[in-house]
Amino acid sequence: MRRSAPGRRADRLIALSDALVAFGSDGVTPGRRDDVPVRAIVGSASRTADFDARFRPRHRDVRARHCPVGSTGVPPVKLVQLGELYFVIDGHHRIGAAIRARLTTVEADVVGIRTIAFASACLRPHHLATKAAERRFLERVPLDHAIRPHLWLDDPEHWSRLTDAVEAWGFRRALDTRTPTPSREQLAAVWWSDEVLPTVRRMRSRDPRAGDGQIIASYSWALRLRDRGASIRP
Template sequence: MEVVLSWWRPRRSGLIPFADALEAVGDEGAMGTYDDEVPLSQVMGSVSRSDDFDDDFRPRRRTDRFQAVLDRFRSGSIPPAVSLVRLGQMYFVVDGHHRVAAARAQGWTHIAAHVRRICSVAYVCSCITVADLPAKAAERRFLEEVPLPEDIRRGLWLDRPADWARLADSALAWEFRQQRDRRGRADVDAHGLASAWWLEEVAPTVSRIRADAPTDLVDVQLYITELARRDGVADLSWPSPHCCPDHTPPP
C-alpha cells in the first residue's frame, strides 16, 4: 500500500501571483481598506509582476528606475506608501514593487502601505509558497464541504492534496453517521456539524495521541496520521512540522 503521508516541502520558487493564490484559497469578499506599517517579510507576492522579482523580492533585472528608487532610499527620503492586497498574513504588491525591493535591500523591516484586505476560505499564513498552492486549493475544497470556524482554520496545515480529501471523507462520514442515528442533529447546519465533528471526534483523538507525538505538530497533522494508521498504512512515521509562526501547536 502506498504511504499516504509524504511531508517533504519544496523550497520557494519566486513571488506568488495574486490571481493564483486567490483562486487556490477562495475569495470570500473584501473586508475594507486601511493604512498600516506592514512587515516586509510578509510581502511575498505580486498582483501583476511576479516574474520580475525573485523570492527575496530582488529585481531579476536591475534597471535605472530601480537604481533611482534605491538612491532615494539611501539619501534618507521617505517614500510614498505602497499599495498592497492582504490575504491572511501575506501581502501582494499592487503598486510600489521597486519601493518594496529597495526597502528590503536597505534592511528595512516595515514599510508604509495602503492595504486592501480580502477574506479567504483557506487561511493564508505568512510563509506559503507557489509550491503550496495545490495543497491550499485542496484545503479550500475541504472547507467548502466542512466549514470549520475561523479559529480552527488558522491552525490547519497539510502538505498533500490527497490528505485533505481523506480528511473530508472522514468528516462527512462522521456527519452522516450522526444524522443517520438521529442524535438530535436533524436541524443542525453544515457549520454546526463541522464544529461538532472537530470537537467530538478530532479533539479527543488528538488529545489521546498527543502525549506520544512530537510536540511541534498541529492537531490536523496528528489526526490525519491517525486516519492513516486506522487504514493500515505501512511504515507510518510522524510528519515533519510546518515551521511557520502562524501555526503554533498546542502546549
C-alpha cells in the same frame, strides 16, 4: 509545515490571482494605511515575471529605478493583504529599495481580502496546491474561522481523505442519534468537538510523540492508523 521551497521556486513571487484561486475569496475588508513587514510581502498582482522574490528586476528591460530611502523609509506602496501575506499593486521598485536598505517595514495603503483557507506567513508558491485542497475541504466542512489559521496538512490527498471521513462520520452520527442531518456549519463544529479533539487526546495519552504536530495533522494520522486496522485507544 515545510517552510523552505525546493529549487528555484523559492526565488519567485506568488501571483495574486494564483493565491486567490488557492485560498478562495470570502469578502473584502476596508482599506487602511499601515506599516507592513517587508518579509511578509511575497507576491504581486501583475508583475511576477518582472521581479524575483527580493524584488530585483529579472530582465534588463525592467530598469531598476532610483527610489530614495529617507529617514521615514520609502514613499507608500499599494498592497493587497491575504491573511498574513501581502501582494503588490503598485510600488515594486520601492519595495526592492526598502529590501536593499534593510528596512523592516514599509508604509502602505492596504486592502484586505478575507480568504477561506488561511494564508500563513510561511507559505510559498509550492504550497498553493495544498492550500487549494484545504480550501475545497473548508467549502464542504466550514470550520470556525478561529480554527483555520492552525490548519495544515502536507499532502493535498490527505484533505480529500479528510473530507470523506467527515461526511461519513456525520452520516453515521445521524443514524445513531436518529436526528436530522445538521447544516454544514453545525456538522463541522460537532465533528471538531466530538470527534477530532477526543481522538487526538487519546493519541497523545498513548504516545506523546503523536501530538507533536498540529491537531488536524494528528487527527489525519489517526485516520491512517485506523485504515491500517490499528487501535488509537490508550
